Amino acid sequence: MDFTLDEQQTMFRDMVRDFAAKEIAPLAAQMDRDADMPEPLIQKLREGGFFGLTFPEELGGLGVDTTTYGLVVEELSAVSAGVAVMICVHNSVGSYPIAMFGSDDLKARVLPRMAAGEIAAFCVSEAGAGSDAAALTTAAARDGDHYVLTGSKMWVTNGSRARHYVVLARTPGSVGHDSVHAFLVERDAPGLSVAKKEDKMGLRCSDTCVVEFDGVRVPAANLLGREGDGFKVAMKALDGGRIGIAFQALGIGRACLEASVRYAGQRIAFSEKLWHIPTVRDKFADMAARLHAARLTALHAAWLKDQGRPHTKEAAMAKLLATEAAGHVADEAIQIHGGFGYTKDYDVERYYRDVRVTRIYEGTSEIQRLVIARSVIKELG
Amino acid sequence: MNFALTEQQRMIRQTARDFAQKELAPHAARWDRDEEFPAAPVKKLGELGFLGMNVPEAYGGAGFDMVSYVLAMEEISAACASTGVIMSVNNSLVCWPLETYGTEAQKQRFLVPLARGELLGAYCLSEPNAGTDAANQQTTARRDGDHWVLNGMKNFITNGAHADVLIVFAQTDPALKHKGIVAFIVETKSEGFAVISKEKKLGIRASDTAQLAFDGVRVPADQQLGPDGAGFRVAMSTLDGGRIGIASQALGIAKAALEAAVVYAKAREQFGQPIAKFQAIQWKIADMATRYEASRLLTLRAAALKDAGEPYGEQAAMAKLFASESASYIAEEAVQIFGGNGYSKEFPVERHFRDARITSIYEGTSEAQRMVIAGHRLR
Numbered sequence: 001m002d003f004t005l006d007e008q009q010t011m012f013r014d015m016v017r018d019f020a021a022k023e024i025a026p027l028a029a030q031m032d033r034d035a036d037m038p039e040p041l042i043q044k045l046r047e048g049g050f051f052g053l054t055f056p057e058e059l060g061g062l063g064v065d066t067t068t069y070g071l072v073v074e075e076l077s078a079v080s081a082g083v084a085v086m087i088c089v090h091n092s093v094g095s096y097p098i099a100m101f102g103s104d105d106l107k108a109r110v111l112p113r114m115a116a117g118e119i120a121a122f123c124v125s126e127a128g129a130g131s132d133a134a135a136l137t138t139a140a141a142r143d144g145d146h147y148v149l150t151g152s153k154m155w156v157t158n159g160s161r162a163r164h165y166v167v168l169a170r171t172p173g174s175v176g177h178d179s180v181h182a183f184l185v186e187r188d189a190p191g192l193s194v195a196k197k198e199d200k201m202g203l204r205c206s207d208t209c210v211v212e213f214d215g216v217r218v219p220a221a222n223l224l225g226r227e228g229d230g231f232k233v234a235m236k237a238l239d240g241g242r243i244g245i246a247f248q249a250l251g252i253g254r255a256c257l258e259a260s261v262r263y264a265g266q267r268i269a270f271s272e273k274l275w276h277i278p279t280v281r282d283k284f285a286d287m288a289a290r291l292h293a294a295r296l297t298a299l300h301a302a303w304l305k306d307q308g309r310p311h312t313k314e315a316a317m318a319k320l321l322a323t324e325a326a327g328h329v330a331d332e333a334i335q336i337h338g339g340f341g342y343t344k345d346y347d348v349e350r351y352y353r354d355v356r357v358t359r360i361y362e363g364t365s366e367i368q369r370l371v372i373a374r375s376v377i378k379e380l381g
Numbered sequence: 382m383n384f385a386l387t388e389q390q391r392m393i394r395q396t397a398r399d400f401a402q403k404e405l406a407p408h409a410a411r412w413d414r415d416e417e418f419p420a421a422p423v424k425k426l427g428e429l430g431f432l433g434m435n436v437p438e439a440y441g442g443a444g445f446d447m448v449s450y451v452l453a454m455e456e457i458s459a460a461c462a463s464t465g466v467i468m469s470v471n472n473s474l475v476c477w478p479l480e481t482y483g484t485e486a487q488k489q490r491f492l493v494p495l496a497r498g499e500l501l502g503a504y505c506l507s508e509p510n511a512g513t514d515a516a517n518q519q520t521t522a523r524r525d526g527d528h529w530v531l532n533g534m535k536n537f538i539t540n541g542a543h544a545d546v547l548i549v550f551a552q553t554d555p556a557l558k559h560k561g562i563v564a565f566i567v568e569t570k571s572e573g574f575a576v577i578s579k580e581k582k583l584g585i586r587a588s589d590t591a592q593l594a595f596d597g598v599r600v601p602a603d604q605q606l607g608p609d610g611a612g613f614r615v616a617m618s619t620l621d622g623g624r625i626g627i628a629s630q631a632l633g634i635a636k637a638a639l640e641a642a643v644v645y646a647k648a649r650e651q652f653g654q655p656i657a658k659f660q661a662i663q664w665k666i667a668d669m670a671t672r673y674e675a676s677r678l679l680t681l682r683a684a685a686l687k688d689a690g691e692p693y694g695e696q697a698a699m700a701k702l703f704a705s706e707s708a709s710y711i712a713e714e715a716v717q718i719f720g721g722n723g724y725s726k727e728f729p730v731e732r733h734f735r736d737a738r739i740t741s742i743y744e745g746t747s748e749a750q751r752m753v754i755a756g757h758r759l760r
Contacts, residue, residue, distance in 0.1 A: 129651075130721060132653075199727070200724055200725055279748055334742070339512060339537040365717070
């Protein structure tokens with residue numbers, strides 16, 4: 001066992017920490033208030049290579065390993081979870097299906113553009129298909145060497161900023177997993193429209209949209225994997241996605257803990273600094289311990305993925321533990337800040353809203369438990 | 382033991398429910414978004430007697446018992462938690478100390494219009510450096526002939542920007558520490574009073590939370606509330622009752638979130654059936670409902686003790702601690718049951734989640750309630 005980060009991992013983490021402090025932190029509260037992200041910032045992220053993090057170097061990416069990717073996501077999330085989720089979705093569920101299941105031709109054509117900063121999105125959820133992803137109804141009807149997509153997708157992160165969409169759709173009239181296919185669809189395909197941007201509790205600078213497909217013609221060459229592989233593509237993509245979300249939660253949690261310790265070192269109550277009060281110290285202990293345990297779990301899941309080993313269970317555990325720990329930590333951060341924590345003058349108010357979604361998206365905590373329990377019973381039953 | 386509500390209590394609850402569903406619920410999301418103070422409904426609350434519920438009729442109040450107040454507060458807060466806290470502050474933190482500690486002249490001049498809802502009140506204890514440590518009052522009161530002169534800042538004052546009358550705590554002699562604190566009745570039209578800023582908040586956004594400045598505000602000596610040096614006692618005894626109000630507010634938020642979650646769980650289908658059929662969801666609902674019912678019993682018990690003239694401080698602290706933490710838990714689980722929809726402002730649980738969070742902070746944090754409870758048990 002070796003718990004040290006290698007040189008490259010440390011270097012990336014430190015670089016991103018500096019970048020985030022300089023370029024993102026000063027904008028974070030404003031972006032939350034405006035529910036928007038300025039284009040110059042996105043451009044800086046492009047120039048910094050953030051959209052090519054997980055892409056191979058020969059395709060113009062940085063080719064970092066999953067651990068490094070996790071550390072980068074953590075650093076971004078510690079200043080703006082909304083920026084982080086844009087990068088996460090792009091580097092995992094938005095592009096991984098193409099890298100893993102796309103044809104060589106498709107990969108060569110699309111991945112370099114994505115790595116350079118043409119943003120990717122992942123369209124699986126629908127109004128009636130959330131945790132039950134297989135209930136999706138968006139139709140993909142074969143028509144010669146095309147598929148014709150019709151339906152409406154919800155909760156699409158990067159929905160309006162994306163240039164490329166991974167879309168799950170099924171053979172019209174079919175049910176179940178086996179008739180679900182995955183496609184790459186381009187933003188300018190006739191019939192694709194961004195219908196609505198959600199007004200959300202948190203992650204407000206990230207755009208979460210309804211994306212509609214009205215007879216969108218997709219070349220058969222854009223099929224990812226084979227017909228009927230769609231569900232497998234989605235699940236594989238989500239395994240990696242969950243590791244990213246775990247690190248996102250850890251970043252928010254760390255920011256909460258740091259802000260709380262800083263505050264407790266300044267705030268005087270009962271004639272002493274807040275951090276001298278035993279119950280406040282106990283809170284710090286629990287916050288730090290829970291984050292640390294979750295972090296080790298997330299690093300382990302990332303390591304497994306990099307080793308090419310199965311990691312479905314561990315990724316689900318990492319997401320479950322990290323998001324629930326971060327939720328607890330954000331809640332305690334507000335409590336330590338007292339009334340100030342309830343105001344927008346302090347960052348913890350934003351962290352509290354931002355962290356809440358991490359237990360919901362890319363599989364709710366309940367779905368993670370299903371995944372973990374299934375694995376455990378298979379192993380031990 | 383008798384857990385049944387009286388005919389009058391049921392009637393008051395029904396009146397509150399009808400009003401809340403008709404006048405508050407349809408607008409609550411917009412008031413939240415726009416941070417709009419619900420001025421017209423607050424005026425109507427006054428006409429219903431809900432701004433001076435426990436004040437005797439002789440002083441302009443409705444003369445209802447504390448149990449009725451809990452029931453009404455719950456219904457109002459279920460529809461709009463912001464309106465709930467506006468109501469709670471006027472009833473518990475302003476009318477109550479005036480009725481309890483005020484002179485006859487003070488009651489006639491201030492309590493009567495406050496209880497009728499013709500004037501609105503606020504309670505000024507917290508300061509930038511006096512939160513849970515409330516005894517650390519930096520606002521000063523200096524005697525000058527037949528006046529007191531107040532100087533200082535007050536923080537997180539609910540109703541601060543809309544109030545006509547304030548209960549203000551100030552230090553008359555720092556050497557005496559908390560025994561130097563005195564309570565005053567201050568009119569916001571007084572010279573030297575100013576609303577400095579309004580907080581931008583996570584929740585209860587339709588209720589204004591203001592920072593107030595007192596710059597040489599002259600207060601006539603006959604507007605001192607209670608005896609010399611009794612200010613801290615006035616403040617703490619007032620908060621005992623206030624906590625029943627906030628516990629009731631938390632109950633209302635919890636009830637709204639629980640009811641919304643039940644309706645949603647029965648309607649929302651995943652995996653070919655309503656999600657209410659899944660054990661994971663059923664257990665959530667079971668735990669939410671149990672915590673809600675226990676919160677409700679604790680709160681009603683504290684209110685019943687107060688109605689019976691018995692000590693209720695410890696029970697009020699327990700009710701506030703448990704009801705507020707339960708409300709956050711219930712709202713949090715409601716968001717989880719709603720999934721992505723719970724994170725969207727299109728569904729009210731998103732607001733319930735934000736609103737619930739304040740209830741374990743103001744009128745004494747959970748930590749302060751634990752101090753009170755432990756203080757009683759370890760006495």
